[in-house]
Amino acid sequence: MDLRLRDRTVVVTGASSGIGLATTRQLVGEGVRVAACARDLDRLRAAVGAIEGTDPDRVHLGTCDVTDREDVESFVGGVVGRFGGIDGLVCNAGRSLMAPLSETTDEQIREEFDLKIFGSWNVVRAARKALAQSDAGSVVNVNAILSRQPEPRLAVTSAARAALLNLTHSMAEDLAHDGTRVNSVLLGLIDTGQWRRRFEESGTALDYDAWSAEIAADRGIALGRFGTADEVAFHIVTLLSPLSGYTTGTSVDVGGGVGRYV
Incomplete structure (x- = not known):
């Protein structure tokens, strides 16, 4: 299927590994000009450079702290200067804080909300004008099922992700006036570097497959396994496509059936 993404420009944050790298790989396969950023430029260059079919003339790489507004504006400005515009954003930079509330410091709480909220909003507002000039402007926030189904072991991350989900709905309504769509993918347990x-x-004696299967059973994942970064990236790329042009303000669960809400 032709997703009508060829020759469009998409920004991907947190692109050096996991979901960001998998999304970059699929976008390259669709003929997209990709602007990818991460904190470690050498790691990003090595990861993106290893993608089969990558054309250096169609890839823009840079470092960017998504919590720093000036840093983000500089990166986005460089993308527009090189490629002439932006058609899509994938706000993926993030992490999870594995700690109960009683063991979380005030500074960790501030850092989690700073990253989850400004990690999306800084990028969106920096690229808003460029997105409005596209005939298919689209934003995808990479979020988590935790935003609707909090876990005590990830108390602050759950709260910050709930805030991002709420903000995503507000952005969808606001940016609709520009013709730009805003959606989310909500992740369950995905096999990325954090889990590795x-x-x-x-210190377990189990191999990774057995260890992760035990966790999947404990968390009530219906499919009995972790998801893959490629399975998430598929939905991200689909939401970016103009074929999803009547979809905004919504979210897609990619969690193997772990979501228990209706």
């Missing part, structure tokens, strides 16, 4: 690090730190 937790496995290595766990």
